[in-house]
Amino acid sequence: MPIGTVGLVRGMSGTGLAVLAVALVLTAAASWWLRTRDGRLRTAQEEEGVGGPTAVLEGLGVRPADADLTVVQFSTAFCGPCRTTRARLQHLQATRPGLAYVHVDAESHLEAVRELDVRRTPTLFYLDREGRLLGRSSGAPRPEELTAVVDAHTGARS
CATH class of the missing domain: 1.20.5 (Single alpha-helices involved in coiled-coils or other helix-helix interfaces)
Structure with a gap:
């Protein structure tokens, strides 16, 4: 029945x-x-679990002293939101001279992924010129929020 x-x-x-x-x-x-x-920027004060990621990131070739704002993106090959975020960041880097963008393949750097507590991709770390962690976001950031963060730290206005 x-x-x-x-x-x-x-x-x-x-x-x-x-x-x-x-x-x-x-x-x-x-x-x-x-x-x-999802994608929300959490400030360094909210990130109590991650203490001092600068040494780990510098081990990956990140040089925050070269720019006003350095954005480090951890992603994987098959992550759709990672590709979109990467394209957005590359466009912002081309139009904002104070921005440095570093892409890290999470699958090739598993030790750094563990040390930085990267649980999903894309995960972005935002560093100032002195290498201090300004914040991080997990998941694809909203375009307007990403642009606002970049503009706030590079001095650029769109």
Whole structure:
């Protein structure tokens, strides 16, 4: 006997319906929370778990003293948002002389990925001229936020 949606709900107990409702609410809340964090720049003060990534990044060839703002992107070959973020950063680098962009293949630098607690790609680190961590973002940053961060630290205005 085929069970439709109405038959499924009619055959459920009150406890089953309550569990289903709670699961749906929790899923919606978790989805909303993850979406609000995706690509958001977290300042160095918010990044208590990452202490002093400068030595690890310099070991990868990053030289923050060469620019007002250095953006280091960890990505993987098959990451679609990584390609979009890379293109955006390369465009910003071409139009803002105070910006340096460094691309790091996460799969080729697993030790650095572990030390810096990179859990997803793209992950971006923002460093000032002195090599201090200004912040980081995980996931593709929103274009307007990325441009605003770059402009704020390079002195450029679009």
